[in-house]
Amino acid sequence: MTKEAKFARTKKEKLIFDAALKIIKEKGFHQARMSDIAKEAGISYGLVYHYFKNKEDLFETILNQWWGGLFDILEGLRNSRTDVREKLGKIVQYYLGTYHRYPELVTIFITEISRSSTNLTPERLKKFMKLMSRTDAVMTEGQKGGLLRKDVKPRYLTYIFLGALETFISAMVLVDQSLTKDSQVGRLADAILDVFMNGAKSG
Amino acid sequence: MTKEAKFARTKKEKLIFDAALKIIKEKGFHQARMSDIAKEAGISYGLVYHYFKNKEDLFETILNQWWGGLFDILEGLRNSRTDVREKLGKIVQYYLGTYHRYPELVTIFITEISRSSTNLTPERLKKFMKLMSRTDAVMTEGQKGGLLRKDVKPRYLTYIFLGALETFISAMVLVDQSLTKDSQVGRLADAILDVFMNGAKSG
Amino acid sequence: MTKEAKFARTKKEKLIFDAALKIIKEKGFHQARMSDIAKEAGISYGLVYHYFKNKEDLFETILNQWWGGLFDILEGLRNSRTDVREKLGKIVQYYLGTYHRYPELVTIFITEISRSSTNLTPERLKKFMKLMSRTDAVMTEGQKGGLLRKDVKPRYLTYIFLGALETFISAMVLVDQSLTKDSQVGRLADAILDVFMNGAKSG
Amino acid sequence: MTKEAKFARTKKEKLIFDAALKIIKEKGFHQARMSDIAKEAGISYGLVYHYFKNKEDLFETILNQWWGGLFDILEGLRNSRTDVREKLGKIVQYYLGTYHRYPELVTIFITEISRSSTNLTPERLKKFMKLMSRTDAVMTEGQKGGLLRKDVKPRYLTYIFLGALETFISAMVLVDQSLTKDSQVGRLADAILDVFMNGAKSG
DNA sequence: TATGAATGAGGGTTCATTCAT
DNA sequence: AATGAATGAACCCTCATTCAT
The missing domain is CATH 1.10.357.10 (Tetracycline Repressor, domain 2)
Incomplete structure (x- = not known):
């Protein structure tokens, strides 16, 4: 079982996860903007909220x-x-x-x-x-x-x-x-x- | 020469400096608000800009x-x-x-x-x-x-x-x-x- | 002729209608979310749009x-x-x-x-x-x-x-x-x- | 003592109050946007928050x-x-x-x-x-x-x-x-x- | 020096609606 | 018929910074 299996139930979720990882690394937790993450993941703004309740939830994951x-x-x-x-x-x-x-x-x-x-x-x-x-x-x-x-x-x-x-x-x-x-x-x-x-x- | 002497040309400057120190420690750089710092220092927030060019300048100091x-x-x-x-x-x-x-x-x-x-x-x-x-x-x-x-x-x-x-x-x-x-x-x-x-x- | 007959051409339509009734009563027109109504009706929210043109149409009905x-x-x-x-x-x-x-x-x-x-x-x-x-x-x-x-x-x-x-x-x-x-x-x-x-x- | 005296400590506050009154009447509580109120009052967006904690506070007032x-x-x-x-x-x-x-x-x-x-x-x-x-x-x-x-x-x-x-x-x-x-x-x-x-x- | 009113660009979140399956 | 992923326009609120007094 890979580490990914633990959280990434869908491909998109993994996409967002990885994008968030990259943005947070660059800017830090507080400076990481949801819009940056969405853009990095190549998806629309609202879709992030489809997979994660909010910023906090994404970060906690x-x-x-x-x-x-x-x-x-x-x-x-x-x-x-x-x-x-x-x-x-x-x-x-x-x-x-x-x-x-x-x-x-x-x-x-x-x-x-x-x-x-x-x-x-x-x-x-x-x-x-x-x-x-x-x-x-x-x-x-x-x-x-x-x-x-x-x-x-x-x-x-x-x-x-x-x-x-x-x-x-x-x-x-x-x-x-x-x-x-x-x-x-x-x-x-x-x-x-x-x-x-x-x-x-x-x- | 005291450490303070290096930067604190005036009493107010020292006041702001110490207030900033406390607030930044509590909240971190980005989360520290200028208004928090001013309130902690007991002065109006406009005055902070009299002594420091801007947030960045204060932090750099x-x-x-x-x-x-x-x-x-x-x-x-x-x-x-x-x-x-x-x-x-x-x-x-x-x-x-x-x-x-x-x-x-x-x-x-x-x-x-x-x-x-x-x-x-x-x-x-x-x-x-x-x-x-x-x-x-x-x-x-x-x-x-x-x-x-x-x-x-x-x-x-x-x-x-x-x-x-x-x-x-x-x-x-x-x-x-x-x-x-x-x-x-x-x-x-x-x-x-x-x-x-x-x-x-x-x- | 029952009242329902006036609008409810299908069973699903009636389901949505009643759900909307309940949600609107609770939250009011503007606060009633289409997703709330769909959830209350036990159907997907896309389906609401199959039976009603849009929110306004549903309310008008x-x-x-x-x-x-x-x-x-x-x-x-x-x-x-x-x-x-x-x-x-x-x-x-x-x-x-x-x-x-x-x-x-x-x-x-x-x-x-x-x-x-x-x-x-x-x-x-x-x-x-x-x-x-x-x-x-x-x-x-x-x-x-x-x-x-x-x-x-x-x-x-x-x-x-x-x-x-x-x-x-x-x-x-x-x-x-x-x-x-x-x-x-x-x-x-x-x-x-x-x-x-x-x-x-x-x- | 006029009714205004009860709340309007400043001229601007009264301005916002009256603007809010008008907008809420037109659109209702939930539909009244803070930006509409600010525009109606002829002031900038943020200033409303200088006088009222938030939308709720303004409406409660x-x-x-x-x-x-x-x-x-x-x-x-x-x-x-x-x-x-x-x-x-x-x-x-x-x-x-x-x-x-x-x-x-x-x-x-x-x-x-x-x-x-x-x-x-x-x-x-x-x-x-x-x-x-x-x-x-x-x-x-x-x-x-x-x-x-x-x-x-x-x-x-x-x-x-x-x-x-x-x-x-x-x-x-x-x-x-x-x-x-x-x-x-x-x-x-x-x-x-x-x-x-x-x-x-x-x- | 000193105040705090005033500005406005962001940023988080919601939600009606569309659309591929 | 039916699903729910996907979109993006709104809308609330924050806060650094400026400026008249």
Whole structure:
């Protein structure tokens, strides 16, 4: 089952979805105009409202696309026996992998949600907090298992880990770098993880 | 010379500046209304235009306040002989110290600029790139001096370092945590730096 | 010949008609949406256009249903030899009787047409004027026959008579009162007529 | 204190108020467009929103103008010792007098409120019910004092009285009749009252 | 300096109507 | 007959900016 199957019941819906993705990435949530999206999708203005209740609904659909996949991953980590590094690797892979196929989706998440408190409805904050606490759990588990240092709060490790990961991606966005090969994705994931685990220090 | 002196030629100007800071933090750049800012400042909205050319000008002034201080620090690092860790510490201190005194300013920078490509005018992108390359230089220097690992591109180290730092702060913003004591600032700075340098791994 | 037969050539047509009646009563002419009507009728909204040219046509059909019956009555009064009170009684009975069977139809007539100049197309005004002049004729006849006072213009008597009648009904609508028994209708008709003829004064 | 003083704090407000009155009379509440009102008032679109929060607020202001005066009258009747006929006369005079000076205001009340259940918000229904019960009280008092017949419910008398009055006026509106002389107002009032009290019957 | 009235270009949303299937 | 996707003209409301006082 592809990711698209989750939301795109019709071809037009997918068309609008992708157009919205592009426009929001360019202009941000608030600046994205419905008319821009319609034009980008090559359809009439009113048709957007045929498929989505309103702007908010369209945006929520987009975000849920991201959150859905992410929570699937996080859920999978809960009962998994793999070690911390591998678990964090799964998270990195979700970010990078999704960026590989849906660059705009990841960009929107990072720039419009992960940071901007402006767009944080209570509903969104709740999801965000869930991401944090799930990652915390991985960190705590790592500390208990003796793999992660105990002198730093798990929440702080979460901040640093996710921050490194997200900024990495958003910086790539700025210079419009795309991940065209799967090997690239793997190497980047390793770099991020390795620096997080072993530090930037040499030796 | 105080930071205020750089821009606040008059008391009213400072009043507007601070009001804008607060409103932009709450609502974001685009959502911040001039009338909100005027109301917050306790003046008529016509007067804002007496002191600032327009919305853009007001926002640019605010951002320059941040950039000015940051570039002062980065400039100071160029010819300094201190080691890498200390140099990065200076950057961390600028972020945290400014957050201590001007929480909104740092928040705005991180949420509205550092990530959001939406607000990136060419002018702003230039400044952003300068921050990147200056930090790159520190990393490169660290690699040459044998202090930083050489198997990761300096630019990548920059991403990870700044990302960890910025997300740390923006996450604190979300939970509305403030840094009331200088000792807190120091400890946080150490934690961030230590994890960046030595990694999250125990032992 | 039933009233329905006048317009409802098909079952679907009747379905739409009744749905429109209900929706218009609830929301008024302009606020009634074609989609509401279709949904109420349980059909697709495209089909409404198969049976009625457009919104205006549908509404006109509804109003003609009312006017048709009313003019039948009024026509019957022209050459009738019955006295004034009985003639006015026939009018009252048409209003109350139709309200009994088609509450919405009467409501719509009173609220959307009888009063509101908003919805008055020249066509409708013409019909309205016809009602007035026909009632005038009854009043004039009553004056000539010595049954009605001559010191008040027939037109004024018409205003007062129809006004009392219509407000009576529209007020009942407000409190959602329905006429479930024929005896009720008769009593109400008597009350209205009696007050109109003999006045509210005691004795 | 003039009626205008109650609402029109500024000249522009009055300008908008009068323009709205005219447009609403012509098109009805829902069909009245803010742009029409602005154009009619000879001002820019946005200025309407400077003086009135929104369409609803503007319309409410207009209706309160009517209700305010009417309730003043009704309140005055409560403790008054004058007889029923005179009390009802006061009500008639308020309607006709206001129509004399503000034809649109009365028209709007009758066509858009008194009848149309479409526009009846709970707030408005409350006011409407107050009018009814206050008039009921006058009728009841008349019955107790032996002046009005007791075989008809007070509420029914209210319906007939107000209905006659309102239809009288709305019919005048239809034929665009205006009351230019005060003497006309008095004579009409007498006619309505006399028919209501003594009936249409001759002798 | 200071005020807030005034302007008008947008942008979100609704809904009657058409039309391909 | 029947469906509902598709269109686009309206219409409400916001808000940056200007300007007379």
